[in-house]
Amino acid sequence: MDAHTDKQAEQDRIKAVYRRWHGGAALDRYAWHRPEIVQQVAARSRVFAALLTDTVGGDLSRLRVLDVGCGSGGFLRQLIDWGADPARLTGIEVQPDRLERARHVTAGGVQWRLGTLDTMGLRDFDLVSAQTVFSSILDPAQRRELADQMWRALRPGGWCLVFDFRYDNPRNRDVRKVTRAELDSFWPAASSRFRSLMLAPPIHRVLARGPWMLPDLLAAVLPPLRSHFIYMVQKGE
Template sequence: MDAHTDKQAEQDRIKDVYRRWHGGAALDRYAWHRPEILQQVAARSRAFAALLSETVGGDLSGLRVLDVGCGTGGFLRQLIDWGADPAKLTGTELQQDRLDHARHFTAGGVSWRLGTLDTMGLHGFDLVTTQTVFSSILDAELRRELAAQMWRTLRPGGWVLVFDFRYDNPRNRNVRKVTRAELDAFWPGERSRYRSLLLAPPIHRLLARAPWMVSDILTAVAPPLRSHFMYMVQKGG
């Protein structure tokens, strides 16, 4: 099997996993109204806000943003709420139904692209983001290719932002952790930020009926129990 065939097989596997997962019973554990999900969303928003304000600044209105694997557009809607201009935002996605959802529920002006990043010729972005995409790619070479494509779309001085898993999930062989060493090898940037966050979901679900303070304290005092990370790196001028 040649490299092109390997790459296509991995992309097809990823599409199939998301197609089977999206809309299935497993989504019930991630329903927006569940207490632990509400808490995780709040923690993630705080972390995003802190990192973005430290790097690209508090005024997002002039920022050109590319969200790779945008799903149903939730992160881009968050940026719009924080003042980003929809006309300067682009989201890419492999699944047509998710892209249709994003277009329907997001302010007009956002550019939505179906397909893989290497076919789109995009460039000049101030911020290129991706969330739980690298952990969905099991093939190491395809991970490196995506990282290089993201770097090429970024202008000098711009930032990459990644949110993903710190650990493997023994119950899900379609997910593989992303390490700090791997991230640093992908993008030899001038400055970087790394922050772990979110109590591991199995523990968080057990504590769902406890006061929020319990989960917050455990997350703060036990870093090894944090299941996710955020990473930002700046491209040199």
């Protein structure tokens, strides 16, 4: 197959995986009210808040943000809660049902785009994010291509943000871990940040119904048990 055919086949595989996953019983493990999900969302929000304040600043009202693979829009809603202007936010998603959900539950003004970043010619964003997107792409060349597209969409001095998995899941061959070395190879960074977070879900599920501070304490004292990371990298002026 040529490169175009390979790319289309990978995109079709990813779409099929998400359609199957979002229609299955596995979603029950990620219900918003489960104790471990509540704690994971809180942990992620804490790290997002710290890193965004350290990089783009505490005032998000003028920030232009592009969220690649935005799903149902959760990250953009978080930014709106923290003061971002909906009219300056753009979300891209390949699954129509998830994009429709994002439109339905998010403040008006956000720009929603159905498709892939390479077809849209978007430029001059202050922050370009991709969350559990790279791990869904198994082909290394296509990961690098997405990284290049994100970099082109970023203004000089802006930041890329990646939230993803640190480890492979032997029970899920549809995803592959993302390493810091791989990310460092994608972008010629003027500056970067890396934080691991969130207790590995199988352990967290067992501990979640105990004292609320136990998962946080375990994640704090045993960094190898943290299953995810947030990576931010700045484009030179």
